[in-house]
Structures are given as structure tokens and as C-alpha cells.
Amino acid sequence: MHLHKYEKKWLIFGISSLVVFLIILGFGAFWQGTHPQSHGVTIDPENVEANEAFRPENLGITKIDDNKYIVNIVASAFNYDFGTDENGAPLKHIRIPKGATVLFQITTKDVVHGFNIAGTNVNMMVEPGYVSSIETVMDRTGEYTVVCNEYCGVGHHLMFATVEVYD
Amino acid sequence: MGLEKIKKVSNNEILPLTISKQESRLYMSFIYVAIISLLIGGLMGLLQTLVRSNTITLPWGIGYYQILTLHGVVLALVLTTYFIIGFQFALMGKTVGISLKQRKVAWLSFWVMIVGTVMAAITILMGKASVLYTFYAPLKAHPVFYIGLALVIVGSWIAGFVNWHQLFVWKKKHPGEKSPLLAFMVAINMAMWFIASLGVAVAVLVQFIPWSLGYAETINVLVSRTLFWYFGHPLVYFWLLPAYMAWYAIIPKIIGGKIFSDSLARLSFILFLFFSIPVGFHHQLTEPGIDPVWKFIQVVLTFMVIIPSLMTAFSMFATFEITGRRKGFGGLFGWLKHLPWKDVRFLAPFIGMLAFIPGGAGGIINASHQMNAVVHNTIWVTGHFHLTVATTVILTFFGISYWLIPHLTGRKLTPQLNRLGIIQTIVWTVGMTIMSGAMHIQGLLGGPRRSAFSEYGGTEQASNWIGYQVAQAIGGSILFIGIILMLYIFIKLAFFAPKGIEEFPIAEEEEDAEPTPMFLENWKLWIAITLALILFAYTIPFVDIIQNSPPGSPPFSWPIGN
Structure with missing residues (x-):
């Protein structure tokens, strides 16, 4: 030709x-x-507590080592469950020291959700039956909005939390 | 009498053929549905931008996600499919002809699609299917919604079968000849569409319908999403290729030139057939449960599809320059001046071509494996496809309408309507630049797509997003003015413009053009390569997804308000 x-x-x-x-x-x-996030661990969406990470006492932020943290979250329409504070009130805000290495692990009990810490590369689909996970270094201070960025129903836009990275 | 008849037959053999009244009615029926969809879907889009900018709240209990579903289904699925099938039938009728029987089957495709569209529309309007046009499981819509979608697809297949049969009959009559370029392109597009939509058809028939009716307790979510995106990406090329048909084979005629290269045009369409389908993972890059190596392989295959677009860009500008120089316009850019800027049949598609430069570049960013995490499901993506489908494709479709509708209705595009068309094109360009630009920036700042107005607890980031949402409402309002203008032009062209003969512009090859190699018509080979690429890209990861499946998901209909 x-x-x-x-x-x-x-x-x-x-x-x-x-x-x-x-x-x-x-x-x-x-x-x-x-x-990109491609975690292969599966889970029963109707019994997420079978996975140790998603038991109520293990939700939210846990320090596991110097400057190393794990954040476990259970998503459901229209809420991110970060566990509760000492008064039993649900946590909607977590604090992470600047420069810390953080492993985010999240799963859903019902429909598909998104997990995006806006302004960072932590951006994952959260699908029933799977654990989504990503490790990252939070090296800029500030307050970040966590938004559900996959449509999950009538209250989708009310599904959010905040992450604060402090010095 | 006998002689008369023979003469008529031989007249019919001369390209391009004439389109009879009965044929016109068929083609126009598809286009009527498209234009009604433009009005409904566009109105929904306007309402969305107004809600998101906190300008209005929807009355009568109408949900934001209900109008979002309607906007997506009506514009992305109904308008595009109807316009494309109507346009493609017209191209086939003009280049290879349509028999009485074929016309009857074509009407069947029209009515099957109408029944499906009405079924899906009713469930959405009743608030029973606010699942958006991607209908991701395990959100559950009313079963009638899925059955309606299945019928739309089946109807489009019938149209494809007719198109192939039209070309087949022509080839039987013309052994050893190369097929008319536009008929070849239509046949490729429908082949791609058929192979791709098999995926979503399987998902709907095997997974969604039994599950939504309660015959299956659970659904495999990742399998359904993988089947959807196996279809979802070729869907965008199904929109784009008819625009390319107009660019390759119609625009040259409008500007008074010739086709740059018949064989290159065919080759680019064959490459689109190869590389449109085995690429769906680039929509699933941030999903769990899919091996990242296979995601990367599909990213590489995605990038192959850039090659035919590069060829198209070259061909277009080569045609423009050659035509201009032949008309005696010298200098480095003198040929640009000769282009018929005041002819809306050229201007609208040309702006569409320009929009494809940032649109295509944005697409490369979206599909770039790890870079996808920066923009995935942010409103950047919405901005991206409003440049590609809602500017490149739709402006080209508008550009086609200015001559196709009067040609079919036996009227003329008057200078006044042409001027109004130019205004429409400018309005559209301005509105879309504002809206899509604001979406791109807001997306880079992390603003999510597919979300009603929210202050997200009043964070600083979220308050920054709202300004861009106001800009989108301004752009959206300008675009809606563009839709009203288009509707007015359409009604004029269809019913009130003066009677006359509007040209159906089909460009010819250069007289001394190199002959098109016959291997380009080796259909069996092209289909075999297409299937081989699909099997390569999908077999191992798909088996992997099934073997490592988690427990399935029951249906959830309460989150959508049921």
C-alpha cells in the first residue's frame, strides 16, 4: 500500500x-x-467481619510501627465506617502525621462504592466481595475530603469523611 | 416500455444511487427519534448543572439520579444509536442500495428498538431504574429496564444484519470490484458493534434479567462489570466511526476536494475494528480482583487505537492542504484561508475535529495505567467525554444533518438556515469550552462525577469545587440554547424549508489514485484477527476472575429509592 x-x-x-x-x-x-490498585483478596460481603481487618474493633486508624499506620474502613450505603471514638460516636475524621506510610484497606457490605481521598492518588473502586487496598505516603499537610466517587444510590453525595495530615 | 425499464435499471447502477421516498421515511424515522432524544436528554443535562450549582432543587420528588440516568441513557444510548443507524442506512442506500425486503427488516429493527427504548424510559420516569446508564450490579433496577435495554441492542443487531446483507448483495452483483468506501465503513462499524455488544447482551440476558426477576439469588459483580466494559469502550468507537465516515468520505466533497487515500481510510477502519474491543480494562484500572499485568496489557492495546486516529488526522489536513493548493492558494498556510468557513456543513465537523485534539489527549491520560488514579471517577472524565462524544461526534452529526435531512425531505438548506447553523456551532463551542473546561479543572482538584449537590461537610476542597460547578451551569445553559437552536433548524429543514434538491455529498478518489489493494476486503481475516486479539486480551484474566470469585451479591433496590 x-x-x-x-x-x-x-x-x-x-x-x-x-x-x-x-x-x-x-x-x-x-x-x-x-x-493501580488491583488487590486480589476476596471476602464474603454479607460477613465482612470474617476478615480480621474489618472487625468493629479494628476499624479506623491503627499505628503498627514507627511512622506506619493501617486504616481499615467498611463502606456501605451511604457511610464510611471508621469505627467509633471513646464515647462510642462514629468517627468521620482521622488524623495522620505527615510523612507516615499508610495502608488503606476497605471493603463494602452492599453495593459498589468509590474511595477517593481528593487531591491524592488514593483512588479505588470498592466492590462487594473484594478488599481494595493501597499503601501510600502522606507527605503534604492539610485537610483532605474523602468522597465516594462511584454512584451508590440516592444518598451517594452524602457519603464522605475527612483525613487530616498534620505536622 | 421494456426499453424504458432497462434504462431505469442501468441508471440505478450509477453511483451514487437515488433514495426513494419510502427509503427516506425509514431513514428519517431514526433521525426523528434522535432529535427528540436531543431535546429530552439536553434538558436533563441543563437541570443537572443547575442542581449541582445549587441554583435549583428539583420539584415533585424528582431525583437527581433519576434525571442523570435519563440524561445518560437518552443521549449516550438512544440519540447516538438512532442517529448512527439512520445515517448508516442512508449511506448504504446511497452507495449499495436497499431492497424491498431489506427495507422491511430495517423497519423491524426500528420498531424493536422503539419498544425497548419506551420500556426503559418508562421505568426510569417511574423512578424504578435510577441506576445510571452503566447499571452497575448489585444496584437493582426494575426487570423491564433490563429487558428494554436488551431489545434496543437486539434491534440494532437487526440493522447490522441488514447492512451486511446490503453489502453482500452488492458484492454478488459486482464480482472482483472493491466495495464502495462508505459501505465498507458501515459494515466494519456494525461488525465491531455486534462483536462488542455480545458482551453486554450476555450480561443482561444471563446475569441481570434472571437476577432482577428473582430466578437467580446472586450476581457475580466483577464478571458483570467486565462484560459491561468489554462493550463500553467499543461503544465510544461506535459513536466515533460514523463521524470518521463523514470526515473521510463526505467532508472532502464539501470543500471541493477528493479523498486523500481510499486504502488508508479502509486500513484505519480495520485497525479500529482490531483495537476497539480488547481494551475494556482501561475503564477498570482501579478495581480490585483484576491482575495488574493484564490491565497493563490492555493499556498497551488501548494505545494501538491511537494509530488510526493519527492516520485520520493526517488524511484530513492533507485533504485540506491539497484542495487549497489546487485552488491556487500558496504559502505555508494560505490554503487554510480557502476552507469554506461559512459553510456549516464544513464548519461544524471541523470544530469537532479540533475538539478531538484535547479530547484524544485527555483519553490518553485516562487510559494511562497508574495515571488513571489521578482522574478516575472525577468529573474530569465527564469533561473528557463531553469533548469527545458531545463535541467531536455530535457536531459532526449536526454537520451531517444540515444536508442529510433536507436531502431526505426534498428541501434545501437555505442561506438563512446555514447562518443559523453557524451561530449554533459557535454557541455550542462556547458553551462546551466553558462546561468541559470547568469539569476538567474541577476533576484535577478531586471533584467527583455523578454526584448531586453536596458541601461534603464544608471542607475547603469541596467549597473550591462549587465555583466550577457554577461555571458548568453557565456552560450548560449556553449549550441548552444551542439545543433549542438545533431543534428549530431541524424542524425547519424537515418541514418548512423551501422544496428543492440538496446534494448528498460523497467524495471521489483522485483520478490517478493508486489502486486499493484487494486484501483490504479480506473480511474473514479481519474478523479472525479481531477475535484472536479479544481472546488473547480476555481469556486468562476472565478465567482468573471466575476462578477466584467471591460469594455473589443479592440485589439491592433500596439505595436507589425503591
Whole structure:
């Protein structure tokens, strides 16, 4: 098939750019471990407490080591369950020291939800039957809004929490 | 008498064919539905932006997510599918012809789709199906909603079968000849559509309908989502390819030029067939339960689809430049001046082409594996597809309507309507720049899509989002003015414009064009490669998803207010 000589140059330039771009993405994903969240652990959505992480006493933020934290959350329409404070009131706000490594683990008891700490790369789909998890370093101080960003029903826009990263 | 008849037959063999009154009625029926959908869906879009900017609250207990569902279903599924099928039938009628029998079956496809559309619409209007157009399980809509959707798809398949049969009959009559370019493109688009929509059809028939009727207790959520996105991405190419048909084979005629290369146009469509389907994981990048290696493989396949778009961009601008230089406009950019900027049949699709530059670039960002986490399910994505489908595709469809409707109704596009069309195009461009621009920025700041107005507890981030939502309402209101203008132009062209003959512009090849290689018509090979790519991209991860399935999900209908 005949290709115009400018078209050849255009396609060679375009395709080479694509290849370079894909190599960068692949390098990030496979060598630096920046794959998107793809956790494979399954769970019974009607009995999430069978997984130790999602028992009521283990919800919310737990310090596990110097500068290392785990945050466990159970999502349901239209709520994120971060556990309760000492008075038994539901927690809607967690505090994380700046520079801490945090593992977020979340699952849902009912429909599909989203979990996005707005303004960060913590952005996961939360689907019944699966645990979604991502480890990240929170290195900018400020107050972040956690939003459900997958439609879950009439109260979807009222499903939120806040994360504060402090010095 | 006998001689007369023979003469008529031989006249009919000359391309392009003429479209009879009965055919026109068929093609126009599809377009009527599309234009009614534009009004309903556009009104819903306006209401959404007004709710999200806290300008109004919906009366009479109407839910935000109900109108959001209606907006998505009516515009993304109904308007597009009807316009595309009507336009494609017209292209086939003009290039290969339609027999009486084929026309009857085409009417069947129309009515099956209408029944399905009405069923789905009623459930949405009754508030029984506020599940959005993606209907993600385990949110449960009324079973009639799923049955309606299934009928729309089956109806579109019937249209595809007719299109293939039309081309088949033509090829039988013209052994050894290459098929008309537009007929070839229509056949490719419907092949892609059929192979892709099998996925969603299986999900709806095997999973959703039995589950929503109570025959199956649970549903496998990840399987249903994977089948949906196996269909969901090719769906956007099903919208885009008819626009490409107009760009490749109709725009050159409108600007007074020739097709740049018949074989390149065919090759790009074949590449779209290959790489539109095995790419659905790029919509599921942040989902659990799918191996990231397979996500990455599908990201690579996604990027292959950029190649035919690069070819298309080159062809378009080559046609513009060659045509301009031939008309004697020299200089580096002198040829740009000759373009018929005051002809809306050119201007509307041209702005569509320009919108595809940022639209395509945004798409590359969305599909970029780990980068997806920055924008996934933020309103950036909504901004992205309002550039691609709601600007590139729809402005091209408007550009087609300006000549197709009067051609079918035996009227003329008058200079006044042409001027009004240019105003419409500008209104649309301004409105969409504001709305889509605000959506892109708000998305980068983390603002979610698909959400009613919320202050999210009054955080600083959320209060920053609201300003952009006000901008979206301004853009949305301007766009609605554009819709009213389009509706007025449509009614004029369909019923009131002066009688006359409006040209059906089909471009020709250069007289000394290189012959198109016959291997481009090797349908069996193209379908085989397409299926092989799909099997490669999906078999292992799909088996993996099924083998590692969690317990299924029962239906949930209370979250949607039932």
C-alpha cells in the first residue's frame, strides 16, 4: 500500500512517541511498583467481619510501627465506617502525621462504592466481595475530603469523611 | 416500455444511487427519534448543572439520579444509536442500495428498538431504574429496564444484519470490484458493534434479567462489570466511526476536494475494528480482583487505537492542504484561508475535529495505567467525554444533518438556515469550552462525577469545587440554547424549508489514485484477527476472575429509592 512520505514521517514520529510513553508507564508500573490498585483478596460481603481487618474493633486508624499506620474502613450505603471514638460516636475524621506510610484497606457490605481521598492518588473502586487496598505516603499537610466517587444510590453525595495530615 | 425499464435499471447502477421516498421515511424515522432524544436528554443535562450549582432543587420528588440516568441513557444510548443507524442506512442506500425486503427488516429493527427504548424510559420516569446508564450490579433496577435495554441492542443487531446483507448483495452483483468506501465503513462499524455488544447482551440476558426477576439469588459483580466494559469502550468507537465516515468520505466533497487515500481510510477502519474491543480494562484500572499485568496489557492495546486516529488526522489536513493548493492558494498556510468557513456543513465537523485534539489527549491520560488514579471517577472524565462524544461526534452529526435531512425531505438548506447553523456551532463551542473546561479543572482538584449537590461537610476542597460547578451551569445553559437552536433548524429543514434538491455529498478518489489493494476486503481475516486479539486480551484474566470469585451479591433496590 502506498504511503505518502510525510505520512510515513508523521506515523513514525507518532508511533515512536507512543512506544516511549508506554515504556515510561511500564517502567513505573513494573520496576517502581506504581500499578493501580488491583488487590486480589476476596471476602464474603454479607460477613465482612470474617476478615480480621474489618472487625468493629479494628476499624479506623491503627499505628503498627514507627511512622506506619493501617486504616481499615467498611463502606456501605451511604457511610464510611471508621469505627467509633471513646464515647462510642462514629468517627468521620482521622488524623495522620505527615510523612507516615499508610495502608488503606476497605471493603463494602452492599453495593459498589468509590474511595477517593481528593487531591491524592488514593483512588479505588470498592466492590462487594473484594478488599481494595493501597499503601501510600502522606507527605503534604492539610485537610483532605474523602468522597465516594462511584454512584451508590440516592444518598451517594452524602457519603464522605475527612483525613487530616498534620505536622 | 421494456426499453424504458432497462434504462431505469442501468441508471440505478450509477453511483451514487437515488433514495426513494419510502427509503427516506425509514431513514428519517431514526433521525426523528434522535432529535427528540436531543431535546429530552439536553434538558436533563441543563437541570443537572443547575442542581449541582445549587441554583435549583428539583420539584415533585424528582431525583437527581433519576434525571442523570435519563440524561445518560437518552443521549449516550438512544440519540447516538438512532442517529448512527439512520445515517448508516442512508449511506448504504446511497452507495449499495436497499431492497424491498431489506427495507422491511430495517423497519423491524426500528420498531424493536422503539419498544425497548419506551420500556426503559418508562421505568426510569417511574423512578424504578435510577441506576445510571452503566447499571452497575448489585444496584437493582426494575426487570423491564433490563429487558428494554436488551431489545434496543437486539434491534440494532437487526440493522447490522441488514447492512451486511446490503453489502453482500452488492458484492454478488459486482464480482472482483472493491466495495464502495462508505459501505465498507458501515459494515466494519456494525461488525465491531455486534462483536462488542455480545458482551453486554450476555450480561443482561444471563446475569441481570434472571437476577432482577428473582430466578437467580446472586450476581457475580466483577464478571458483570467486565462484560459491561468489554462493550463500553467499543461503544465510544461506535459513536466515533460514523463521524470518521463523514470526515473521510463526505467532508472532502464539501470543500471541493477528493479523498486523500481510499486504502488508508479502509486500513484505519480495520485497525479500529482490531483495537476497539480488547481494551475494556482501561475503564477498570482501579478495581480490585483484576491482575495488574493484564490491565497493563490492555493499556498497551488501548494505545494501538491511537494509530488510526493519527492516520485520520493526517488524511484530513492533507485533504485540506491539497484542495487549497489546487485552488491556487500558496504559502505555508494560505490554503487554510480557502476552507469554506461559512459553510456549516464544513464548519461544524471541523470544530469537532479540533475538539478531538484535547479530547484524544485527555483519553490518553485516562487510559494511562497508574495515571488513571489521578482522574478516575472525577468529573474530569465527564469533561473528557463531553469533548469527545458531545463535541467531536455530535457536531459532526449536526454537520451531517444540515444536508442529510433536507436531502431526505426534498428541501434545501437555505442561506438563512446555514447562518443559523453557524451561530449554533459557535454557541455550542462556547458553551462546551466553558462546561468541559470547568469539569476538567474541577476533576484535577478531586471533584467527583455523578454526584448531586453536596458541601461534603464544608471542607475547603469541596467549597473550591462549587465555583466550577457554577461555571458548568453557565456552560450548560449556553449549550441548552444551542439545543433549542438545533431543534428549530431541524424542524425547519424537515418541514418548512423551501422544496428543492440538496446534494448528498460523497467524495471521489483522485483520478490517478493508486489502486486499493484487494486484501483490504479480506473480511474473514479481519474478523479472525479481531477475535484472536479479544481472546488473547480476555481469556486468562476472565478465567482468573471466575476462578477466584467471591460469594455473589443479592440485589439491592433500596439505595436507589425503591
